[in-house]
Amino acid sequence: MSEHSPLRELVLTRIRSFVREPEALFWTFVFPILMAVGLGVAFREKPADRAAVGVQRGTAAERYLPALRASRDLKVTVLGDSAAERALRKGDVAVLLAGRDTLVYRYDPARDESRAARLLADAAVQRGAGAARPVATADDRERVPGGRYIDWVIPGLIGLNLLSTGMWGIGFGLVQMRNKKQLKRLVSTPMRKRDFLLAQLLARLAFLVLEVPPIVLFARLAFGVRIQGSWLAFSALVIVGAMTFAGLGLLCASRARTIEGISGILNVVMLPMFVLSGVFFSASRYPAAVQPLIRAIPLTALNDAFRAVYNDGLPLAATWPQLLVLLAWMAISFFAALKLFRWQ
Amino acid sequence: MSTQPPDASAPAIRCRGLHKRFGETVAVKSLDLEVRRGECFGLLGPNGAGKTTTIEILEGLTPRDGGEVEVLGMRWEADGPRIRAHLGVQLQESEFSDRSTAEEVIRLFRSFYPRGWSVDELIGFVQLDEKRGTQVRNLSGGQRQRLSVACALAGAPDILFLDEPTTGLDPQSRRQLWDVCERFRERGGTILLTTHFMDEAQALCDRLAILDHGEIIAQGTPGELIRGLGGAYVIGFTASVPVSEAALRAIPGASRVAARDGETLLTVDELAHALPALLQAVGAAGGELTALSTHQATLEDVFLALTGRELRDE
Numbered sequence: 319m320s321e322h323s324p325l326r327e328l329v330l331t332r333i334r335s336f337v338r339e340p341e342a343l344f345w346t347f348v349f350p351i352l353m354a355v356g357l358g359v360a361f362r363e364k365p366a367d368r369a370a371v372g373v374q375r376g377t378a379a380e381r382y383l384p385a386l387r388a389s390r391d392l393k394v395t396v397l398g399d400s401a402a403e404r405a406l407r408k409g410d411v412a413v414l415l416a417g418r419d420t421l422v423y424r425y426d427p428a429r430d431e432s433r434a435a436r437l438l439a440d441a442a443v444q445r446g447a448g449a450a451r452p453v454a455t456a457d458d459r460e461r462v463p464g465g466r467y468i469d470w471v472i473p474g475l476i477g478l479n480l481l482s483t484g485m486w487g488i489g490f491g492l493v494q495m496r497n498k499k500q501l502k503r504l505v506s507t508p509m510r511k512r513d514f515l516l517a518q519l520l521a522r523l524a525f526l527v528l529e530v531p532p533i534v535l536f537a538r539l540a541f542g543v544r545i546q547g548s549w550l551a552f553s554a555l556v557i558v559g560a561m562t563f564a565g566l567g568l569l570c571a572s573r574a575r576t577i578e579g580i581s582g583i584l585n586v587v588m589l590p591m592f593v594l595s596g597v598f599f600s601a602s603r604y605p606a607a608v609q610p611l612i613r614a615i616p617l618t619a620l621n622d623a624f625r626a627v628y629n630d631g632l633p634l635a636a637t638w639p640q641l642l643v644l645l646a647w648m649a650i651s652f653f654a655a656l657k658l659f660r661w662q
Numbered sequence: 663m664s665t666q667p668p669d670a671s672a673p674a675i676r677c678r679g680l681h682k683r684f685g686e687t688v689a690v691k692s693l694d695l696e697v698r699r700g701e702c703f704g705l706l707g708p709n710g711a712g713k714t715t716t717i718e719i720l721e722g723l724t725p726r727d728g729g730e731v732e733v734l735g736m737r738w739e740a741d742g743p744r745i746r747a748h749l750g751v752q753l754q755e756s757e758f759s760d761r762s763t764a765e766e767v768i769r770l771f772r773s774f775y776p777r778g779w780s781v782d783e784l785i786g787f788v789q790l791d792e793k794r795g796t797q798v799r800n801l802s803g804g805q806r807q808r809l810s811v812a813c814a815l816a817g818a819p820d821i822l823f824l825d826e827p828t829t830g831l832d833p834q835s836r837r838q839l840w841d842v843c844e845r846f847r848e849r850g851g852t853i854l855l856t857t858h859f860m861d862e863a864q865a866l867c868d869r870l871a872i873l874d875h876g877e878i879i880a881q882g883t884p885g886e887l888i889r890g891l892g893g894a895y896v897i898g899f900t901a902s903v904p905v906s907e908a909a910l911r912a913i914p915g916a917s918r919v920a921a922r923d924g925e926t927l928l929t930v931d932e933l934a935h936a937l938p939a940l941l942q943a944v945g946a947a948g949g950e951l952t953a954l955s956t957h958q959a960t961l962e963d964v965f966l967a968l969t970g971r972e973l974r975d976e
Binding site: 330 | 721723743746755756759772797817
């Protein structure tokens, strides 16, 4: 009997080569946290911005200045003719109030901000003139948990991180081993090839324990971002996502001989996902025609599933379309990688 | 400790008509080779002679274009995994995971073999006891090479393949590696090694094949090959006047005359008789010696005599 299991030794070798590389550790664990800090600061909770409203000097609008200034929702600036034009064009004011006799709202209807400012300004003007409110209403301004931008972006960041560590970790590592003839040396022994490939995947699973909890914990402590759904469902998604990207990394690395070669391939594969997969802004902003395509990208599927569990508190079963997409990618890339893989 | 494969009478390695080309370049040309059990066989030749291609075909790492290969009486096509368990392979320029320690690397390789020496035995065998906890990136060239050999020995192999094992090593490290090889031989192991160092071939090998342009141009024991030159010593000299080849051939015991870099090389039986005769011949031509050196004939001289070139193309 052999005293050591080859699978265990291969996994340990992989883990050691990573945890003994301080730079790799830094980029894997600190980078996503830095990113979360940056985004958290940029989109921190603050009192809703008052709408910037411009009033053009010497126009009908001046009459309504007291009413406008009485509104807590508006920031009013009185501007001369040329200054008013410039402020409107640059977006310093969202709406400009002018008009010779009748009050005229000048704004760009394509901008949400401008449409909102117009409504707020109009409400102030009408209220000031004593307009009756035909329907009585009240405001409830309490925010729904999981509804902030930071709540939304954290699952995306976790998905992005799984993509980059999986693809770079597996892809880079294997090509380096091929380049240094370590793979060739290994296949000159009776080592079973499937043990080797399996070890790469198991090592990835071990890294997840070090990789994901710090972001989750940081988001919870610094921004109060909570997992609304179950921990188990979230963990299952992390594992499925990590294995999918490991498979893709394996496929990308199955032929490349040089670090330059694999870097190029990984960039080509990953860049579209950064842009299209709804990490920083929702993928639904892309035209409806390309939506089916975008939903079929593995990172989109993972981010959508993450958000369903993380933000919406849905059960794992509710993410079956995304799971299907991920499992398909996983199966196809593993199969293709095993067919194509070159040991020397 | 290692179990013998079924056919213990088969030679360690036998190949017939081995052929390999890379595109237009023929790397190995109908090469025949037989390595006996328990011997150290060397493939000697300059860089680019086809040594590495040949050894990697025999190791089952490079596919061949033609010919037959048998290792321990088995064929790669039929018994690949079974052969692997009986071989130890050290590759030229292969590296280990930088951040693993020597002991961890050896333990990894040991885990691939169903039987073999213990990790401690292996570390002791290649004298890395003091470096067992050192990461590979902090080992010297010689220590890395011994580590590489330890990994090749992990499965207590019948055959150890070494590809240019001492290239780039300092003299002391080479000596240590040779010691490891000799101790492996004492345990009955067979070694096939490639080298472009004639002193290494002379020190380690029972038999040699000299390779040039993918072909074996001479084969035999180091002694046979040197005797094949026709003399035991080589005199190198330059003279103030040209001395005719006929006059040189007339020197007692002279068997071969060659020129290299303006120097004349004369292969002779015995220096005591040849040297006075050489002085006389130069004097008779009306000149005198301007430089003179002698050495015992080596494999370097064999290669020079066979190809007109030097072994080490430096």
